[in-house]
Amino acid sequence: MDIPSWKDPKLGTMKRAALWLVQEVGVGGLFTKEQLRDAFQGTSQIDRRMRDLRDFGWRIDTNREDPALEAHEHRFTTEGEPVWQEGKGSRPGNTVSAAQRRELLARDGHKCRSCGISPGEQYPGTYVASQLDIARRPVLLPSGAVEVQNVIECTRCRVGGRNLTADLADVLARIDRLPLLERKMLAGWVAQDARVFSEAEGIWAAYRSLPADSRDQVRGALS
Template sequence: MVMPSWTDPKLGTMKRAALWLVTVVKEDGVFTKEDVKQAFPGVSQADRRVRDLRDHGWQIDTNREDASLGPHEQRFVKQGEPVWEPGRGTRPSTSITQTRRREVLARDGHFCRSCGIAPGEVYAGTYESAQIDIARRVVRQPDGRETTELVAECNRCRVGGRGSVTDLGSMLNRAEALSGLERRMLAGWMEQDRRDFSGAETFWADYRSLPAESRAKVREALKPPAE
């Protein structure tokens, strides 16, 4: 099928925006809201129609997903559904409303469910502060269906988790294989939504981060005294 021109005024704005991204910006290209305005002069909410493409599988990142982008830049990462084709681009919008956003953030404790960082907290070894937003996570159900669920994640984890699929069926199978003691222990952690580490576990994590020479000294100090 021949791809229509993005300048065709008979097409809807979202379809024209999709064609503009594919033929002008191209994948991995960076653009701004000002670029959209210049491409579609006099067209109201053209930038919003670009955002609507995300609901049809298009990946368009902002600096929340891609830290290398400026505050006004967006990157066209990957094409989704060819919305300009007949019968395409008509499914209901799945945009996240502000109300739903607040609900998910409150439910997830206002921190990143992947790494645990809180909003405004600085990443270790950097001067970069974490931003918490809502990510769409693909979950493979036990019956093989794939659904999309919402989760709070920081800007780094959203980028790292792109394209990943959570296998819920596999986790449920692993849960069945746990012993009674392990189930009770996990149930306690889940009830509190936290895990308290023992002194030995905390010590082990610190030990693992030491240079080799220091690890050797710690190992020597922990040797039982000679009888």
């Protein structure tokens, strides 16, 4: 099927951005923000419109997802839904307003629900600051139905978890199998929406991330 030109002014900005990626960059190709903005001179919020493509299965990596990229580079990794086709590229009733976004951020504690990072906080071992966004996560309900629910995640977790489905049914079933003492302990964590890790647990997490030679030294120190 023939596809329209990315230069067609009758198309919306997101659709033109998708076509520009396909026709000018190509899957696997690199581009910069400057090249994107040069192609769409006079178009406001072109960066945001390109990010919107991620909600339709398009994958556009930065150096947060691919450390081999320079800070100014992007890679067009995966072509998603053909948003320029009739009936594609829109999700009626799924638009989140600015007020709803603020409510979601407050509800989720202004933190990524997957890794716990706060907005603007640097990822450990990097100079990259986090950005929080709304992820639309499919949730498998006890009834067997799948419902899409909103959750706050950082960009890194949002991209990494795009194809995941949360299994609420499994979580509830595992709670039912917990011994009473562990169930009460879990209820306390849930009530506080936080878990304080012991010093030993913190050391264990740090140990797990060490290279093999360093892990050997830790085992020697404990023997």
